[in-house]
Amino acid sequence: GAVVSQHPSWVICKSGTSVKIECRSLDFQATTMFWYRQFPKQSLMLMATSNEGSKATYEQGVEKDKFLINHASLTLSTLTVTSAHPEDSSFYICSAATGLTSTDTQYFGPGTRLTVL
Amino acid sequence: SQQGEEDPQALSIQEGENATMNCSYKTSINNLQWYRQNSGRGLVHLILIRSNEREKHSGRLRVTLDTSKKSSSLLITASRAADTASYFCATLVTGGGNKLTFGTGTQLKVEL
Numbered sequence: 001g002a003v004v005s006q007h008p009s010w011v012i013c014k015s016g017t018s019v020k021i022e023c024r025s026l027d028f029q030a031t032t033m034f035w036y037r038q039f040p041k042q043s044l045m046l047m048a049t050s051n052e053g054s055k056a057t058y059e060q061g062v063e064k065d066k067f068l069i070n071h072a073s074l075t076l077s078t079l080t081v082t083s084a085h086p087e088d089s090s091f092y093i094c095s096a097a098t099g100l101t102s103t104d105t106q107y108f109g110p111g112t113r114l115t116v117l
Numbered sequence: 118s119q120q121g122e123e124d125p126q127a128l129s130i131q132e133g134e135n136a137t138m139n140c141s142y143k144t145s146i147n148n149l150q151w152y153r154q155n156s157g158r159g160l161v162h163l164i165l166i167r168s169n170e171r172e173k174h175s176g177r178l179r180v181t182l183d184t185s186k187k188s189s190s191l192l193i194t195a196s197r198a199a200d201t202a203s204y205f206c207a208t209l210v211t212g213g214g215n216k217l218t219f220g221t222g223t224q225l226k227v228e229l
Contacts (some may be wrong), residue, residue, distance in 0.1 A: 043205060044160075044219045056228035057215075093159060097207065097215050105216060108152075 002028050004096050007111035013084055014117055021079045021112045023094030029074035030096035034106065038091040050077045084116045121206045121220025129226045136193040138223040140206030147209040149182055149189050150217070154203045195207045
C-alpha cells in the first residue's frame with residue numbers, strides 16, 4: 001500500500017527557533033499534500049493544502065508567514081514552523097493524495113511531535 | 118469549523134462487547150471515512166462509505182450512513198483490548214475537492 005513518512009518523528013526546540021518537518025510519499029507521486037495540526041485529546045485541524053509546484057492554500061486563521069509550506073516535488077512537502085513558541089507545540093500530521101478530486105484517497109504520515117520550550 | 122461531531126466523547130467497555138460510535142455532520146458529502154489513531158501515533162484508515170451507500174462491512178467493523186439525518190455510525194463487534202484507540206470520522210464535502218474535515222473523535226477503551 002501507499003506509504004507516507006514524516007521526519008523527524010519528534011523534535012524539541014527552543015522558543016524563537018525554526019523547525020522544518022518533512023513529509024514524503026515513498027511509493028507514489030503526490031500531487032496534493034495536506035498538513036494538519038492536532039492538540040492533545042483533540043481532533044485534526046487542517047492547516048493547509050499543498051499542491052506540487054504552486055503556493056499552498058491556507059485555512060482560515062492559519063498564519064502563512066509562520067507556517068511555511070513548500071511542495072517542491074511530487075514526493076516531498078515541507079512545513080517550516082518559523083520563530084516557534086510554546087503555543088506551537090503540537091502533533092503535526094501530513095497526508096498525501098494522488099490528485100485533486102474527491103476520488104483520490106489520502107494517505108497519512110505517522111506524525112511529528114513538536115515541543116517548544 | 119468542525120464538520121463532524123462525534124459521540125460519545127469517550128467510551129469504556131469490556132473485551133468481547135460491541136462498541137458503537139456516532140458521527141454527525143452538517144453539509145452534503147461525497148463520502149465519509151472512519152480512522153483510528155493510537156495514542157501519539159498517525160491515522161489508520163478503517164473504512165470509507167460513499168454518499169449513495171447505506172451500510173458497509175469490513176471484518177468486525179460495520180458502518181452505516183444516513184444522509185437524510187447527516188449521520189453515520191461505526192460498530193466494532195467483539196471488541197478486543199487492541200481496539201483501544203481514538204476513532205475519528207472524516208467527511209469529504211461535496212465541492213470541496215479532496216479536502217477532509219475531521220470530527221471530534223471518540224476515545225475507546227477496551228478493558229480485559
